Amino acid sequence: MLEPFAASRCLTLGVELELQLVSTYDYDLVPVAHDLLRVLDQQGFKGDVKLEITDSMIEVATGICKDYAEAAEQLAALREGLLRAARRLDIGICGGGVHPFQHWSERRISEGPRYKQLNDLYGYLAKQFTVFGQHVHIGCPGPDEALLLLHGLSRYIPHLIALSASSPYVQGADTGFDSARLNSIFAFPLAGRAPFTLTWAEFQDYFAKMARTGVVNSMKDFYWDIRPKPEFGTIEVRVMDTPLTVTRAAQLAALIQTLARWLMIEKPFRPAEDDYLVYTFNRFQACRFGLDGVWVDPASGEQLSLGDEVARLITRIGHHAVELGSDAAIAELAANARARRNDARWLREHHANDPLLAELVRQQCLVWADA
Amino acid sequence: MTHDPLATLSLLPSWPLHLDNAFWFALLLVVAPLAGEFVFRYLRWPRIVGYTLIGLFASVIDFDTSGLQIPALLQRALEVALAVLLFELGNRINPRWLLANPWLIATSLAEAGLTFVAVTAMAHTLGLGLGSSMAVATVCMVSSPAVIMRVAAEMNARGQVTERLLLLSALNTIYAVVALQVLLVALGVVDAGDPWNAALNPLATLALSFILALLLASAVGFAQRRIDVSDENGALLLLGLLFLALALVQTLGASPLLVPLLAGILLRSRDPRPRLWPRHFGTAGGALVVLLFVVNGMATDWRLIVGGGLVALVLLVIRAATKIASTVLLGRRSGLSVRQSAALGIALLPMSGIAVLLTTSLHQAFPEFGTRVASALIGAITVMEIVGPLATQWALKFCREANLTRGGRHA
Numbered sequence: 001m002l003e004p005f006a007a008s009r010c011l012t013l014g015v016e017l018e019l020q021l022v023s024t025y026d027y028d029l030v031p032v033a034h035d036l037l038r039v040l041d042q043q044g045f046k047g048d049v050k051l052e053i054t055d056s057m058i059e060v061a062t063g064i065c066k067d068y069a070e071a072a073e074q075l076a077a078l079r080e081g082l083l084r085a086a087r088r089l090d091i092g093i094c095g096g097g098v099h100p101f102q103h104w105s106e107r108r109i110s111e112g113p114r115y116k117q118l119n120d121l122y123g124y125l126a127k128q129f130t131v132f133g134q135h136v137h138i139g140c141p142g143p144d145e146a147l148l149l150l151h152g153l154s155r156y157i158p159h160l161i162a163l164s165a166s167s168p169y170v171q172g173a174d175t176g177f178d179s180a181r182l183n184s185i186f187a188f189p190l191a192g193r194a195p196f197t198l199t200w201a202e203f204q205d206y207f208a209k210m211a212r213t214g215v216v217n218s219m220k221d222f223y224w225d226i227r228p229k230p231e232f233g234t235i236e237v238r239v240m241d242t243p244l245t246v247t248r249a250a251q252l253a254a255l256i257q258t259l260a261r262w263l264m265i266e267k268p269f270r271p272a273e274d275d276y277l278v279y280t281f282n283r284f285q286a287c288r289f290g291l292d293g294v295w296v297d298p299a300s301g302e303q304l305s306l307g308d309e310v311a312r313l314i315t316r317i318g319h320h321a322v323e324l325g326s327d328a329a330i331a332e333l334a335a336n337a338r339a340r341r342n343d344a345r346w347l348r349e350h351h352a353n354d355p356l357l358a359e360l361v362r363q364q365c366l367v368w369a370d371a
Numbered sequence: 372m373t374h375d376p377l378a379t380l381s382l383l384p385s386w387p388l389h390l391d392n393a394f395w396f397a398l399l400l401v402v403a404p405l406a407g408e409f410v411f412r413y414l415r416w417p418r419i420v421g422y423t424l425i426g427l428f429a430s431v432i433d434f435d436t437s438g439l440q441i442p443a444l445l446q447r448a449l450e451v452a453l454a455v456l457l458f459e460l461g462n463r464i465n466p467r468w469l470l471a472n473p474w475l476i477a478t479s480l481a482e483a484g485l486t487f488v489a490v491t492a493m494a495h496t497l498g499l500g501l502g503s504s505m506a507v508a509t510v511c512m513v514s515s516p517a518v519i520m521r522v523a524a525e526m527n528a529r530g531q532v533t534e535r536l537l538l539l540s541a542l543n544t545i546y547a548v549v550a551l552q553v554l555l556v557a558l559g560v561v562d563a564g565d566p567w568n569a570a571l572n573p574l575a576t577l578a579l580s581f582i583l584a585l586l587l588a589s590a591v592g593f594a595q596r597r598i599d600v601s602d603e604n605g606a607l608l609l610l611g612l613l614f615l616a617l618a619l620v621q622t623l624g625a626s627p628l629l630v631p632l633l634a635g636i637l638l639r640s641r642d643p644r645p646r647l648w649p650r651h652f653g654t655a656g657g658a659l660v661v662l663l664f665v666v667n668g669m670a671t672d673w674r675l676i677v678g679g680g681l682v683a684l685v686l687l688v689i690r691a692a693t694k695i696a697s698t699v700l701l702g703r704r705s706g707l708s709v710r711q712s713a714a715l716g717i718a719l720l721p722m723s724g725i726a727v728l729l730t731t732s733l734h735q736a737f738p739e740f741g742t743r744v745a746s747a748l749i750g751a752i753t754v755m756e757i758v759g760p761l762a763t764q765w766a767l768k769f770c771r772e773a774n775l776t777r778g779g780r781h782a
Contacts, residue, residue, distance in 0.1 A: 023529070025463050027645050031772070035531045039706045088706050089531060090468040358645040 001218060002207045005143035005200060008349055009064070011261055012139035012326075015071055015244050015253045017063040018052055018084075018132040020099055020364075022092040027361035029056035029102045029130070032091050039085040040259075047078050053115055054100075054130045064139070068254035069327040075246040092365035093202025096347070097167030097181035098131050125188065131181040132242040134164060136253045136261045137234035138278045143200035145264065150194060150226045150235045151271035152263040153256070154279065157225055157239050158286035158295055159310045163333055164240035164252055166343035167292045172357060178290030178344035181241050182283075190216065191223040196273045203228070225283075239283075244343045244364055247370040251333050254366075255314070256328035261324060262317040269299065291340040297371030310337035378604065391766045399429060417522045417760040419664045423723075424757070426668020436599045449666055452659035453724060454613050454631035457544075458515045461635020463534075464541050474705035482697035482719065483512045483543040487550070487680065489693045493685060494744075502558045503744055506733045509550045510748060511690045514540040515723035515759060516632075517663065522721075522763045530772035532711050535761075536718045542630060544725060548629050551729060552577055580625040586631035587616045592638055600648045608650060610656055628725060631685070667724045668756060683750035694719045714770035721759025 023030040033055040033279070039050055048061040060082065062074040086093050105205035140146035165178035177183065185191050189220065197203045210216045219227060225239045237256055243249045277299040285293035314321075316333040321327040336342065346367075351360050403425045407418035427504050465689035469476050479671050487508045519540045552573035598605050613631065620627050638646075695716030702712025730748050767773045 022463060023534075025534075026647060029527075030529050032531055034708075035706060035711075038708065042706065056535065085472040090465055090471065090534065354644075356645065356647075358647060362643065363647060 002204060002211075003219075003230045005146065005228070005230040008139035008141075010139055010141045010145075010264070011065075011257060012064045012066055013071060013253050013257045014062055014064055014137040014232075014234070015075060015135075015249060015313070016059055016135040017095070017246070018057055018059050018134075018250055019242060020094050020096060020132055020361075021056045021058065022094060022099070022361055022365065024090055024092050024362075024365075027092065027358040027365075028092060029054075031055040032089060033058050034083075035083055035089055036091070037356040039088050040081065042082075043085060043088075045081045045085065047081055048303050049078075049082070049225075051112070053118065057130065057132060059200050065323055067132050068250060068257070068329045071253050072250035072329075074249065075250050079246050079368070092362070093244075094361060094364035094368045095166060095210075095242045095244040096132060096343070096364050097179055098170050098184075100169035100360060101172040102130065103171065112370070121189070127182075129184060131184050133138065133238060134240040134242050134249050134252065136237045136256045137229060137232060138237070138257060139232075143203070143228070143230070144198070145199050146228050146233075147200065147203060148271065149260055149263055150228060151196065151198065151275070152269070153226055153237065153259060154193065154271070155275060156259055156313065157237075157279075158238065158282040158293070159313060160252065160256070160304060160305050161239050161241075161286035161338065162290045162293060163255070163310065163342060164243055164248070165287070166178050166241040166244055166347065168344045168347055169351070169357065169360075170288035174348070174351075177288050178342065179241050179287045182239065182287050185223055188223045188236070190221055192225065193276060194222070194224045194227060196271075196276065198271070202348065241343070244346065244367050246368075246371045248343070251329040252319070254324070255333055257326055258321045258326050258330055258360055259313075261320040265320070274298065290342050290344055291337055307337045307340045310334065311344070372727040379754050388529040395670070399425065399665060400662070403661060407661070409686065415575055416417040416524055417601070417764050419518065419521050422661055422664035423668035423760075426665040426670075427753070427756070428668075430669050448659055449663050450617050450627055451610065451613050452656065452737065453517060454617055454627065454664075455656045456520050457628060458613065458631040458635040460520055460537060460541050460623055461517070461632040461637075462514050462639050463537050464636050464639065466636060468538070472705055474701055475535065478535075478698060478705055479539050479542045480645075481701055482539060482694045482716070483546045485514050485693040485697050489689050489695065490686060493689050497682060497685075498749050499744060502554070505554055506551075507686070507744060507748055509547050509554060510726050510729045510733070511545045511686065511722070511751075513547045513725050513729070514543055514694075514719040514756075515721040515725060516540045516544055517660075517725070518721035518723050519718070519757075519763055521660065521664075523759050523767065526764065526767055526772075528572070528767045528772045529775040530770070531707060531772060532715050532718065532770045533767065533772050534579060535705075535707075535715055537553075539719060541636075543719075544628060544632060547725075547729065548626050549577065551733075552626075559563055567639075576624060576626060577629070579623055580620075580629040581633060583616060583619060583623070583625050583630045584637055585697040587612065587630060587634035588637040588641065590616075591634070592642060595646060600646065603649075606649055607655065628728075663724065667727065670724075670727050677768050682747040683754065686747065686751045690722075691720055711770045716766075717769075718757065718763040718766035722755035726755075 005091055021030055021032050021036065022028060031054075033051050036058060036254075037049060037051070048063070050059045050061070052059050060078045062078070065071040082093055092179050125154060138149065140149060161179055161182065166177050166179040168174055168177060170180045190193065195203075195206050197206055216222065219229065223238075226235055226237050228234075240252055240339045243252065278296040282295055285295065286306060289306075291310065293305040293306040293308045295304050296302070297304065311334045314330050314337070317325060321330050347364075350363050351357070354360070403422045406425045409419035409422070410416040410421040411418045487505075490511045491501075491504045491507035494507045495501055499507070513538060516537075519536055523536065557574050569715075591609060594600065594608055594612065596604070598608065600606065600609060616634070617627060619625075620630050695713065698716035698719070699709065699712045702715060703709065707715065727749070730745060730752070764773075
């Protein structure tokens with residue numbers, strides 16, 4: 001069933017983060033999600049924390065925020081609450097898109113009918129789905145505006161991937177990718193881009209046809225990079241790896257909000273199906289090479305360095321950032337893009353200093369607790 | 372020439388065959404792993420139950436235990452095996468956790484303290500002197516860290532119950548060793564007539580143990596900063612350091628239990644960088660650990676199960692009740708569910724090698740500690756050598772922390 005598109009305040013934002021729960025002894029993932037929720041509850045913690053598909057991960061979410069400052073503040077409060085509960089259980093919490101050396105066969109699927117159904121359907125893919133992403137919701141005034149924003153933002157998916165990439169290591173080895181997490185997601189049959197429909201009526205037609213085939217039951221069955229979330233009245237950007245710090249997560253959310261404002265108010269271009277000709281190429285470049293990747297401008301066909309293009313884009317939308325109060329936050333992203341610095345690079349540098357991956361995870365826990 | 376000319380001509384050995392201890396011992400080493408695999412594969416029991424059963428069986432058929440003198444070097448090797456397990460255990464303990472979650476200290480003090488008080492009261496009621504009663508109670512505090520480490524490792528258990536199980540078992544081992552020393556002071560004062568010396572000796576033992584632990588921790592820390600301890604050569608070096616430490620323990624009269632355990636704890640708390648050496652320090656250590664359980668089984672005597680009779684049974688029931696009651700009562704506050712709290716109490720039940728060790732030393736220290744008491748205690752331990760690992764295994768499954776898919780492959 002496709003719900004009706006709920007009303008939401010335009011350009012409000014919400015951030016969801018999937019986080020890793022690790023042992024402080026060997027820094028491998030540890031199944032303590034239920035324990036963490038119990039202790040949070042005992043400590044009277046007020047905040048949105050949920051179980052995820054395997055029980056060594058949790059998902060936290062902010063409420064509806066109006067700007068960067070509010071999102072950053074809520075994320076910091078969530079982090080402090082989680083750290084307090086984690087100390088009681090002697091566990092570590094960290095960001096990063098993939099745990100660098102966990103073995104997928106050892107993961108345990110959470111209890112609950114939906115997870116059981118996913119496990120039965122996808123088999124080992126469900127366990128391999130122990131990956132950690134950041135999702136950002138942007139409030140839209142109506143469903144048609146939501147679809148227009150969705151296809152407008154698609155051009156900038158590579159930018160967001162490269163800035164957030166934090167999953168170079170998988171199952172104990174360097175994959176060569178900055179974001180190897182997305183490779184796990186592409187394996188799902190309903191992953192990728194949303195169909196090119198610019199009105200809600202067309203989208204309803206598409207959904208009805210898909211539902212008739214029995215392949216999908218709800219929007220949750222689509223693993224698209226950006227998908228509409230009718231019950232919230234938002235679109236949800238889902239390509240980011242969970243950054244190593246909540247500060248970076250808030251900055252990325254600020255960038256998406258600023259892009260949305262620019263696209264909604266200035267309408268700098270009309271989205272077209274042809275934009276998607278270079279979509280998978282651009283996305284691959286961002287996953288593989290991060291800010292060093294190549295970005296092909298879908299309009300001009302020009303090939304640019306992604307790091308430079310990110311910095312140029314941020315300059316171009318600067319006045320919208322000033323309006324939203326996110327200028328300082330996204331200026332920092334621009335500086336990082338120019339220096340080609342992202343979390344994947346941070347991880348590789350630390351790993352070069354100390355080849356023990358367990359120590360790398362410990363460093364991830366320290367940096368997450370710090371900023 | 373008076374001797375039988377046939378004897379010199381025959382190439383056959385004389386009959387009956389004279390098989391020496393080395394042969395029987397070797398046979399034991401062949402049968403033990405087979406038995407371990409048998410109980411693991413067909414009964415889904417922990418392998419160590421198989422090892423222990425073989426040891427027990429050897430003592431049942433009265434297979435000349437006196438003749439089976441374990442060579443001194445092998446004896447040392449077994450002590451190293453226990454030290455390996457205690458060192459690994461210590462290295463998994465994070466003392467800072469106790470500060471972050473004081474209800475853990477409460478749980479630990481309650482489960483060991485209540486056990487001590489209840490067992491003392493019971494033994495005293497049954498007519499045992501107060502000193503002996505406390506000695507029995509001291510032995511009953513310990514939850515065999517060796518058994519718990521092995522079963523948890525074999526099941527690849529991960530989670531809150533497993534972590535707390537290891538922590539509580541390390542702590543109650545420390546309590547028992549310290550309590551034993553205090554007990555020696557208390558009773559020694561009465562006997563020795565020289566209170567000064569009597570008080571000083573046990574204190575010196577504890578202080579010395581701490582110093583040796585510090586030295587061992589420093590040596591291991593020093594070694595692993597320079598060579599890779601995750602390969603076989605590095606693991607051999609670690610084993611060597613433990614051998615060396617235990618030799619010093621023997622010479623200086625420190626506690627062979629406290630030194631490796633404290634060394635592990637000190638090492639981890641001084642440097643938080645995770646250190647992942649192979650389990651039991653690799654194959655050599657692993658083989659010694661198997662042997663440890665066989666010898667544990669041999670050290671006890673099945674006849675004492677019958678001999679200890681009712682006393683042994685009452686001891687075990689009281690001990691189980693106090694341990695489980697403590698974890699259930701305090702579990703919720705320390706952040707566990709009721710199910711997990713019960714599992715933790717049940718998993719804490721094993722009693723084994725360390726209990727035998729403590730009983731023997733008590734038996735030597737106090738003449739009053741009569742054979743009847745010692746038999747009851749050894750009887751209880753013998754039962755727990757079989758029941759204990761099963762209890763821990765069941766409890767870890769009950770709280771969903773077992774991960775047998777991998778345990779079957781790696782343990």
